[in-house]
Amino acid sequence: MELIAGGVCAPKGFKANGIHCGIRKNRTKRDLALIFSETKAKAAAVYTTNLVKGAPLTVTKSNISDGTARAIICNSGNANTCNANGIEIAERTCEALAECLGIDACDVVVASTGVIGQPLDITPIKQGIPELVNGLDYNKSQQAAEGIMTTDTRLKEIAVEFTIGGKPVKIGGIAKGSGMIHPNMATMLVFITTDCAISSEMLQKALSTDIQSTFNMVSVDGDTSTNDMVTLLANGMAGNQEINCEGDDFNTFMKALNTVTVHLCRCIAADGEGATKLLECKVTGAKSEGVAKTVAKSIVCSSLTKAVMFGADANWGRILCAIGYSGAQVDVNKIDVAFKSPKGEICVCQNGAGITFSEETAKEILLENEIEICVDLKDGQFASTAWGCDLTYDYVKINGDYRT
Amino acid sequence: MELIAGGVCAPKGFKANGIHCGIRKNRTKRDLALIFSETKAKAAAVYTTNLVKGAPLTVTKSNISDGTARAIICNSGNANTCNANGIEIAERTCEALAECLGIDACDVVVASTGVIGQPLDITPIKQGIPELVNGLDYNKSQQAAEGIMTTDTRLKEIAVEFTIGGKPVKIGGIAKGSGMIHPNMATMLVFITTDCAISSEMLQKALSTDIQSTFNMVSVDGDTSTNDMVTLLANGMAGNQEINCEGDDFNTFMKALNTVTVHLCRCIAADGEGATKLLECKVTGAKSEGVAKTVAKSIVCSSLTKAVMFGADANWGRILCAIGYSGAQVDVNKIDVAFKSPKGEICVCQNGAGITFSEETAKEILLENEIEICVDLKDGQFASTAWGCDLTYDYVKINGDYRT
Numbered sequence: 001m002e003l004i005a006g007g008v009c010a011p012k013g014f015k016a017n018g019i020h021c022g023i024r025k026n027r028t029k030r031d032l033a034l035i036f037s038e039t040k041a042k043a044a045a046v047y048t049t050n051l052v053k054g055a056p057l058t059v060t061k062s063n064i065s066d067g068t069a070r071a072i073i074c075n076s077g078n079a080n081t082c083n084a085n086g087i088e089i090a091e092r093t094c095e096a097l098a099e100c101l102g103i104d105a106c107d108v109v110v111a112s113t114g115v116i117g118q119p120l121d122i123t124p125i126k127q128g129i130p131e132l133v134n135g136l137d138y139n140k141s142q143q144a145a146e147g148i149m150t151t152d153t154r155l156k157e158i159a160v161e162f163t164i165g166g167k168p169v170k171i172g173g174i175a176k177g178s179g180m181i182h183p184n185m186a187t188m189l190v191f192i193t194t195d196c197a198i199s200s201e202m203l204q205k206a207l208s209t210d211i212q213s214t215f216n217m218v219s220v221d222g223d224t225s226t227n228d229m230v231t232l233l234a235n236g237m238a239g240n241q242e243i244n245c246e247g248d249d250f251n252t253f254m255k256a257l258n259t260v261t262v263h264l265c266r267c268i269a270a271d272g273e274g275a276t277k278l279l280e281c282k283v284t285g286a287k288s289e290g291v292a293k294t295v296a297k298s299i300v301c302s303s304l305t306k307a308v309m310f311g312a313d314a315n316w317g318r319i320l321c322a323i324g325y326s327g328a329q330v331d332v333n334k335i336d337v338a339f340k341s342p343k344g345e346i347c348v349c350q351n352g353a354g355i356t357f358s359e360e361t362a363k364e365i366l367l368e369n370e371i372e373i374c375v376d377l378k379d380g381q382f383a384s385t386a387w388g389c390d391l392t393y394d395y396v397k398i399n400g401d402y403r404t
Numbered sequence: 405m406e407l408i409a410g411g412v413c414a415p416k417g418f419k420a421n422g423i424h425c426g427i428r429k430n431r432t433k434r435d436l437a438l439i440f441s442e443t444k445a446k447a448a449a450v451y452t453t454n455l456v457k458g459a460p461l462t463v464t465k466s467n468i469s470d471g472t473a474r475a476i477i478c479n480s481g482n483a484n485t486c487n488a489n490g491i492e493i494a495e496r497t498c499e500a501l502a503e504c505l506g507i508d509a510c511d512v513v514v515a516s517t518g519v520i521g522q523p524l525d526i527t528p529i530k531q532g533i534p535e536l537v538n539g540l541d542y543n544k545s546q547q548a549a550e551g552i553m554t555t556d557t558r559l560k561e562i563a564v565e566f567t568i569g570g571k572p573v574k575i576g577g578i579a580k581g582s583g584m585i586h587p588n589m590a591t592m593l594v595f596i597t598t599d600c601a602i603s604s605e606m607l608q609k610a611l612s613t614d615i616q617s618t619f620n621m622v623s624v625d626g627d628t629s630t631n632d633m634v635t636l637l638a639n640g641m642a643g644n645q646e647i648n649c650e651g652d653d654f655n656t657f658m659k660a661l662n663t664v665t666v667h668l669c670r671c672i673a674a675d676g677e678g679a680t681k682l683l684e685c686k687v688t689g690a691k692s693e694g695v696a697k698t699v700a701k702s703i704v705c706s707s708l709t710k711a712v713m714f715g716a717d718a719n720w721g722r723i724l725c726a727i728g729y730s731g732a733q734v735d736v737n738k739i740d741v742a743f744k745s746p747k748g749e750i751c752v753c754q755n756g757a758g759i760t761f762s763e764e765t766a767k768e769i770l771l772e773n774e775i776e777i778c779v780d781l782k783d784g785q786f787a788s789t790a791w792g793c794d795l796t797y798d799y800v801k802i803n804g805d806y807r808t
Contacts, residue, residue, distance in 0.1 A: 052728030116721025117758040307803030317520025324456030354521040400715030
């Protein structure tokens with residue numbers, strides 16, 4: 001398997017585009033994105049668990065209930081959530097796009113991201129669709145990725161190539177993240193494409209399994225969005241024998257998919273609102289997978305741990321504290337904690353108590369912008385990783401006045 | 405019932421003191437506090453649910469297992485948690501104090517607050533105890549309150565007077581709060597005194613019941629401390645007939661206790677680390693008390709809601725979002741949201757959707773430093789209140805480099 005260029009357009013038969021249609025006032029910011037498959041694709045998706053759901057999710061769920069889709073349209077600047085006419089707007093968006101593309105409206109995945117509770121005017125979307133469709137190209141993954149960004153500061157895109165039964169197969173993905181991201185309840189906006197031939201059932205299984213250890217293990221701020229979803233389209237154009245059961249081919253696909261999703265998770269966490277650091281918490285020695293996950297998530301979600309990381313302060317008591325209130329049953333007197341970065345590794349706590357360490361070395365390690373928090377529970381064989389970011393002045397600034 | 409001066413020394417027979425003994429480097433900051441009852445008192449307590457527990461909690465739990473105590477000693481500057489010799493230090497503190505006071509070491513409540521995982525040197529405590537004891541006085545509640553402060557910026561103290569069976573009875577309390585405070589898992593350091601005659605069982609019942617709707621409904625940052633406890637001493641010197649069952653007298657006592665605890669909750673939330681605003685979230689119309697509490701807590705815990713309140717931005721979508729992911733079963737299409745402050749009240753969301761409102765008026769209301777977030781679920785008769793604060797640059801600043 002190797003990393004390749006092209007994002008969601010890397011797999012055969014996928015075009016994309018992103019334009020400014022006028023939902024956002026800033027004319028230099030793209031606000032409408034499209035991904036299109038030349039042939040009908042199998043479709044899988046996972047959605048936020050928030051009871052307050054964006055109208056586009058309801059429409060998408062219905063549209064892909066037959067397990068297929070051909071296009072994904074997504075606007076930024078307005079979430080189309082908590083609006084009386086939200087469903088109607090989402091449906092009309094699908095219809096307008098379908099007409100222009102000459103496809104069925106039921107083959108459109110629709111998504112929105114932005115402010116909640118402000119009516120979404122369909123006019124700029126309808127006016128923008130012809131330009132969006134006419135501009136579709138095999139090299140415009142980046143434009144689509146830009147079109148779905150909100151407070152994101154960096155483009156999130158990846159593609160990989162691998163082989164199944166001797167045929168080259170590709171998976172590409174784009175994502176938008178930043179705020180309102182919390183594990184195990186929601187995800188974020190992620191659109192993944194592949195030319196792999198795979199049944200709808202196995203595609204959904206692959207996605208639902210993968211997110212348990214990827215998108216559900218990312219936290220920026222503990223808030224679970226109303227609009228998040230991960231969608232995966234597979235158009236089969238790689239020409240491999242269709243994967244319709246578990247086995248070697250499915251495992252190969254899962255491994256490649258995981259490379260894509262882990263990369264996007266790291267991108268989302270590193271670009272968390274206001275973040276200066278990516279935090280990767282690796283918990284080992286847990287007596288169950290549940291314990292490992294609970295502990296890892298509790299640490300990356302702790303405001304105090306996040307603030308301490310911003311300050312590059314080796315205050316490991318915050319980590320022990322977050323483990324202690326996680327709800328997981330652990331023996332606190334066995335826990336080891338170490339910090340790791342490109343500058344080195346330092347153990348700061350052994351058997352649940354402090355040990356002597358060089359504050360200077362610790363500071364040097366923690367001043368890097370990718371930090372591993374390594375926790376060994378010494379209580380079993382299970383492990384888990386969670387991703388998060390530090391809590392900074394800029395998080396407060398970005399969210400203190402998001403709408404203006 | 406009326407508010408009176410005197411804090412923990414307002415009830416008959418209670419003396420207090422607070423000194424600088426040398427745990428903290430800053431010589432102008434008191435770091436050791438003492439509360440002493442002239443006669444043996446009934447004692448009740450509740451403790452953090454964090455699995456990582458401060459050594460003082462273990463020692464206190466054992467000391468008051470007989471339901472009685474006479475003294476409370478508390479140091480700030482070091483939590484005496486995650487230290488190999490923590491229990492021994494806490495026990496030796498009790499012994500040194502007991503010897504100086506001429507009481508039994510088993511009648512001492514011991515508490516610590518500050519940094520986790522740094523050995524607590526008992527030398528300054530032992531050296532300070534004679535001065536601490538000699539300086540005990542009936543008008544030094546304030547000194548004791550100062551001695552337990554960490555990142556607190558304001559002293560937290562209250563006392564009330566009421567009558568039981570014609571006898572004047574008093575309850576007084578001091579608290580320290582600020583960071584690492586989260587509902588339903590832990591509390592904070594709160595010491596309450598009363599001269600009411602009440603059995604140990606009824607005292608514990610009063611405290612355990614009261615905290616469900618008070619200290620367990622306060623959140624500053626979602627982090628549950630390792631060291632928090634609420635202790636209540638009752639020395640019976642008011643001379644009322646001992647309360648040893650439920651009934652009018654117990655209800656009168658509960659009501660007065662609730663006045664003290666709600667006041668301290670509001671003080672703690674308003675003085676949350678870096679806070680500029682007290683948030684009081686009042687949920688009504690819930691179909692159960694559990695739903696009301698879950699929704700109220702989810703809102704005051706939401707980082708996005710907290711940041712929005714800092715910015716005085718009427719972005720009610722954040723509130724709906726926090727209700728939606730709370731885990732409580734609610735009908736989102738029924739929810740009304742309003743903001744209230746001394747400047748007025750404004751409804752911003754009706755039946756789960758936005759309504760037209762004056763952004764200018766909303767801003768004026770939200771610029772105040774005490775904000776009520778009123779949520780009506782229109783789904784039943786239950787209500788609940790939770791307290792929190794805004795998320796500010798200063799929270800990050802305080803916690804980014806807490807130890808230095």
